[in-house]
Amino acid sequence: MSTNSLRSTTGMGRTGDKVFSGAAMAAGILILVVLFSVAIFLLVQALPTFSAKPADLTGGEGFFSYIFPIVIGTLIAAAIALIIATPIGIGVALFISHYAPRRLAQGLGYVVDLLAAIPSVVYGAWGASFLASNLKEPYAWLAENLGWIPIFAGPASGTAKTMLTAGIVLAVMVLPIITSLTREIFLQAPKLHEEAALALGATRWEMIKMAVLPFARPGIISAVMLGLGRALGETMAVALVLSSGPLIASLIQSGNQTVAAEIALNFPEAFGLRLNELIAAGLVLFLITLAVNMVARWIISRHKEFSGAN
Amino acid sequence: MSLATMTPRKRSALTRGQLPKYTPYAIAGAAIILAAALMSVIGFNAFGWGVLSAVLFAAGWVATTAAVEGSRKAKDRLATSLVVGSFLVALLPLVSVIWTVLANGIPGLLQPGFLGTSMKGVTGVQDNASVANGTPVLGGAYHALMGSVLITLWATLISVPIGLLTSIYLVEYGQGSRLAKAITFFVDVMTGIPSIVAGLFAAAFFGLVIAPGTKTGIVAAVALSVLMIPVVVRSSEEMLKIVPNELREAAYALGVRKWRTIVKVVIPTAISGIASGVTLAIARVIGETAPLLVTAGFATSINLNVFSGWMASLPTYIYTQIMSPTSPSNPGPSDQRAWAAALLLILLVMALNLIARLVARIFSPKTGR
Numbered sequence: 091m092s093t094n095s096l097r098s099t100t101g102m103g104r105t106g107d108k109v110f111s112g113a114a115m116a117a118g119i120l121i122l123v124v125l126f127s128v129a130i131f132l133l134v135q136a137l138p139t140f141s142a143k144p145a146d147l148t149g150g151e152g153f154f155s156y157i158f159p160i161v162i163g164t165l166i167a168a169a170i171a172l173i174i175a176t177p178i179g180i181g182v183a184l185f186i187s188h189y190a191p192r193r194l195a196q197g198l199g200y201v202v203d204l205l206a207a208i209p210s211v212v213y214g215a216w217g218a219s220f221l222a223s224n225l226k227e228p229y230a231w232l233a234e235n236l237g238w239i240p241i242f243a244g245p246a247s248g249t250a251k252t253m254l255t256a257g258i259v260l261a262v263m264v265l266p267i268i269t270s271l272t273r274e275i276f277l278q279a280p281k282l283h284e285e286a287a288l289a290l291g292a293t294r295w296e297m298i299k300m301a302v303l304p305f306a307r308p309g310i311i312s313a314v315m316l317g318l319g320r321a322l323g324e325t326m327a328v329a330l331v332l333s334s335g336p337l338i339a340s341l342i343q344s345g346n347q348t349v350a351a352e353i354a355l356n357f358p359e360a361f362g363l364r365l366n367e368l369i370a371a372g373l374v375l376f377l378i379t380l381a382v383n384m385v386a387r388w389i390i391s392r393h394k395e396f397s398g399a400n
Numbered sequence: 401m402s403l404a405t406m407t408p409r410k411r412s413a414l415t416r417g418q419l420p421k422y423t424p425y426a427i428a429g430a431a432i433i434l435a436a437a438l439m440s441v442i443g444f445n446a447f448g449w450g451v452l453s454a455v456l457f458a459a460g461w462v463a464t465t466a467a468v469e470g471s472r473k474a475k476d477r478l479a480t481s482l483v484v485g486s487f488l489v490a491l492l493p494l495v496s497v498i499w500t501v502l503a504n505g506i507p508g509l510l511q512p513g514f515l516g517t518s519m520k521g522v523t524g525v526q527d528n529a530s531v532a533n534g535t536p537v538l539g540g541a542y543h544a545l546m547g548s549v550l551i552t553l554w555a556t557l558i559s560v561p562i563g564l565l566t567s568i569y570l571v572e573y574g575q576g577s578r579l580a581k582a583i584t585f586f587v588d589v590m591t592g593i594p595s596i597v598a599g600l601f602a603a604a605f606f607g608l609v610i611a612p613g614t615k616t617g618i619v620a621a622v623a624l625s626v627l628m629i630p631v632v633v634r635s636s637e638e639m640l641k642i643v644p645n646e647l648r649e650a651a652y653a654l655g656v657r658k659w660r661t662i663v664k665v666v667i668p669t670a671i672s673g674i675a676s677g678v679t680l681a682i683a684r685v686i687g688e689t690a691p692l693l694v695t696a697g698f699a700t701s702i703n704l705n706v707f708s709g710w711m712a713s714l715p716t717y718i719y720t721q722i723m724s725p726t727s728p729s730n731p732g733p734s735d736q737r738a739w740a741a742a743l744l745l746i747l748l749v750m751a752l753n754l755i756a757r758l759v760a761r762i763f764s765p766k767t768g769r
Contacts, residue, residue, distance in 0.1 A: 121629060178486045180486075205490075295480070324594070325689070329723075
């Protein structure tokens with residue numbers, strides 16, 4: 091009797107087990123398939139661009155001369171964002187992990203995370219209306235006094251809808267990423283090292299410089315890389331803030347364009363070859379961000395055993 | 401208390417070479433007054449005053465410390481001022497964004513009919529009339545709200561089963577296998593896919609499979625799931641990992657099948673974390689604009705069918721109202737609608753975040769019985 095019932099349930103249970111583990115594995119494989127099909131569908135749809143006559147493409151000089159300025163524009167925007175956001179992000183993370191009173195620290199962490207919860211289109215609207223209108227005068231001042239530096243060459247844009255404004259908005263958007271990742275690592279710095287440094291008479295800054303920052307360096311690098319990935323792919327902030335144009339060196343004149351914004355602005359009206367061209371631009375963006383993210387993840391996984399940035 | 405007892409204490413060996421405790425307050429006061437004086441010369445505004453006082457205070461404090469307590473202490477003070485300063489700087493955009501959205505959004509959101517009507521039949525004529533006569537702004541965001549909710553719902557329906565099953569595979573079945581490692585790595589990489597690329601993928605996929613230029617709600621939902629799946633996988637994986645192994649072993653010891661153990665023991669234990677992770681993932685994708693822009697098109701009327709026709713959504717509604725106002729000569733009403741929709745969207749995201757917290761608390765396993 092007992093052997094019978096055991097045998098009967100075994101059959102049923104085994105099927106259930108197989109179905110369930112099969113479904114779980116299939117879901118996992120599906121994710122890999124989706125990621126590869128993202129690349130493949132983009133590639134298939136982008137192919138006509140590469141075989142098309144250069145004269146048929148936007149600009150009339152082939153795909154490379156079309157994509158080159160906007161890739162450079164993307165890099166400029168991301169660079170501005172990182173130059174602003176990295177020191178501030180590390181400062182905020184240090185403040186939360188090592189300076190703020192214990193009781194406040196968690197609440198402050200939530201406040202910074204709030205920055206990440208605001209949708210990008212809202213940042214775009216804020217940058218285009220509030221930030222741009224407040225930056226007109228500083229830009230005019232920059233053009234007047236620092237105009238000899240190429241990136242501040244005048245005349246300053248009258249609307250302040252320029253690359254620098256877009257870069258500042260992007261900086262605000264990558265700040266929470268950098269902050270939350272570096273904060274986690276700072277919190278994991280070995281307590282004994284910190285206490286030893288303090289016991290030897292180090293000031294708080296010396297303790298951080300000697301015990302926390304060296305430990306956190308790989309984590310900081312990968313956090314910045316992930317921030318870079320976000321800044322490269324961010325669309326709406328740039329699409330709404332930047333009044334685009336050809337590639338120029340000055341950051342306070344209207345001009346320049348990023349890949350993501352170029353796609354978002356032109357895709358809704360695009361058809362035919364233009365559609366393929368924009369998808370090819372998307373493919374380029376995808377490959378750039380993929381490379382950046384893979385490097386960042388690789389750095390993290392290399393240091394996984396003693397950092398929690400995953 | 402006489403002066404005689406105070407003076408020797410100050411000169412004691414332990415406190416020699418240290419600034420008295422009131423120094424920061426004195427320097428702060430001096431900095432505020434000096435900043436006010438400087439601002440009144442070049443033109444006063446409160447923001448500049450605050451910034452200038454903070455900078456003067458930091459500089460003054462570091463300089464005094466350097467003079468009295470030595471360069472090590474001064475460096476420490478400088479680092480402290482920079483760290484605190486960077487935190488204050490980080491708060492500025494947050495406060496500014498929230499203030500801008502509240503100030504610009506409340507009038508539009510309180511407009512009767514904003515939540516109940518669509519943009520159907522609202523043209524430049526109506527907007528011009530409302531500017532000229534001061535009548536209420538017509539048109540609303542009902543269609544966009546419904547579109548956002550439906551598209552996100554479908555994205556959730558697609559991503560939660562896939563994401564949850566994948567995390568179950570990673571934690572329960574695939575531990576350490578090469579496939580599991582590959583999935584973990586590529587899920588991490590997928591979190592970094594630019595949202596516009598996800599949109600392009602869905603557009604390209606449906607463009608090849610159905611017809612070029614297919615723009616419906618479901619295309620947008622697929623695009624959003626590409627963004628949502630990795631978030632769901634990551635958060636559920638973390639939650640399944642912290643389910644104590646004793647529970648699994650107890651179930652196995654009772655002769656329970658592995659899949660029954662997972663369904664009846666592991667998932668119920670982790671459900672609070674999974675549910676809050678899913679809610680946070682929803683909150684993340686509901687604000688995505690770029691993928692919807694290339695997949696769902698722009699509709700001005702109510703469309704509740706995700707399988708046919710263009711669909712509006714809150715983010716694209718905000719975008720179109722700003723970029724191409726309904727009445728190009730009078731963008732005021734469009735701006736008002738855009739900010740009201742932005743406020744609505746932020747409220748939605750905040751509510752979802754709050755729900756995630758509550759869910760995590762309510763469904764968390766009861767302990768200590």
